[in-house]
Amino acid sequence: MRRQRGPGTVTLILDGVFVRRRGETWLDDIHLELPNGMTTLVGPMTAGKTTLMRVAAGLLPPDSGRVVVGGKDVTGISVRKRSVAFVYQQFINYPSLTVYDNIASPLRLDRAFRRDGIDRRVREVAELMGIAQLLDRRPAELSGGQQQRTAIARALARPVDVLLLDEPLANLDFKLREQLRADLKTMFTGSSGVVLYATADPNEALTFAAPTVVLGEGRVQHIGDVAETYAHPPTLAVAATLSDPPLNLLPGVVRDGRIECLGTSFPAPRAHADGHRVMLGVRPHQVSITPNGRAALELPAEIRLAEVTGSATFLHLLLQGGLHLVAHLEGTQLFTPGESTVARIDPAHVFVFDQAGGHLLATSAAEVDLHG
């Protein structure tokens, strides 16, 4: 099983995995083939990320389907006998053991490690995670970030076929998250085992820039390069999952080759039957309130709230018909709630989805600039 010492690489395959509990389908026919190296698993809460990871680890037997690691069917094999490591959102360490013993614990149970090997490996991993000076402490004496570093170090200590990280940074504060994220990215690049990193934060998925699996309602919604998926989301659900702040949605209808929306219209990027109902998706940073010379959809709006974060201002607008729209504006801008304004959207940056099925019908133009 633990054939990880050599340069051989591992693949993790989930083949037709179903998990049903209490009449609900938690995982719905999952087919995934994950190569060695890092893969991001992104999806909103209750998408089934944790369930999928627990199935992959062997903590939860699937109701049907197979789990194959390195060409070997491990579906029925107990997690104790598998070569896996798991990092949780909560900081899980052995409370009575020191940081050193916590990191050493999986190594001591691995016959491949001798005593001196364990010591060297523990110090190596602790160094890597920046907790080398904390080896004598107990988890209760550490900060949240240090506790999670210990938990990650414990997972990294033993080379495993499958390393699963379930939103490991979600409970950390902003700065630590950024820093650890960068550390992890470097660490997982070129790993010979499969590293699956689950997150609900689209920005995290985008930052890792790894192959990304979008999960929603227990189904795999899309697999692909994250930047590519962000630029061309195949469905409304995928677009929504990968948008933070949330995607703005406006209903529209096709008439005479144009898409009408809230009293204004723009040319439909592709021909559709008259009366076809569509859903327009607009990312908040594509909404502006100042004219920039380009043709734009102009929607009269009332300012409801302006959230200023310093580098950006999130302007919450109320459109006709009670629709809400959020504009992500650069810098600190001050507004008075209740004032009228006009929201301007470049049709080139509008995703047109089929209202019934949620599939992407067209992007008016390829949205290439990912960050602006």
Place this chain on the structure above:
Amino acid sequence: MTERTTVADSPAGVAEPATAPAEQAKDTRVDARPKNNRAWWLVLPVVVSVAFTAVIPLMTVVNYSVQDVFSPSERIFVGLEWFRDVARDPEVRGAFVRTLLFSAQVLLIEIPLGVAIAVAMPRRGVSVSVALVLVALPLLIPWNVVGTIWQIFARGDIGLGGWAINNVLGVNFNYTLDSTDAWLTVLAMDVWHWTPLVALLAYAGLRSIPQPYFQAAQIDGASGWATFRHIQLPRLRGVLTIAILLRFMDSFMIYTEPFVVTGGGPGNATSFLSILLSKIAVGQFDLGPAGAFSLLYFLFVQVLCYVFFTVLTRSGR
């Protein structure tokens, strides 16, 4: 002057700690209402009931412990003489050692047994309620009833337990004649009665451990014992501290059950401090020595609890 301080301490001032100084100044003016002391009436019932249930009886005991009372009109102040007498009395010393030994045995049996029961109890399903009720049952039985149950249960002629030991195991067992048998009967009774308390406390503690801890241990391939030693036991520290304190205090002050079962006998084999004390105070009506005895008893329990608590909470750090 006092008016000002009350105003500053008023709930309105406390509830808004973030108010700007100017606003606070305004608040002070707004809040300058006539104050009254009616709130004291709310504290009064507690003060009165504590006085009558604790302070006054204790002071009465203190009063008796330093006097030799011949009759209500004839009392002589004897200082600490009774304390000296009680501390030197071999009967008291014997009872003290016996009680301490009993408490130690109770803790040594009930704590591990209670934790073991808690670990073995089911975690989910209908069986949880069944197990909880079954375990909690002995706790619902009044002390003197427990005593009566065991008094009959352990009898060799009509009691199931006593009969079984004599006739099935073939061991000669009679708690009314043999002091070891009497001791074991009282000990078994306490274990039966109070282990459930430890089990329930430990069960509550175990239930509060998040599942990922167990999954992490499983992934590491940790054995059942290692999981218990490194995850469950450390996380039970808090509830076990409480369980140890409760069981120590309770067993050190045990009275009703041995009084019903053995009455302190045979001889003085199960004559614990409380039984001896009631004999001196109620039986012989020696109020002076009984008062001194009570105070020493009380102080010892306090000091030992303090020591237990300090040791248990310190060792965690």
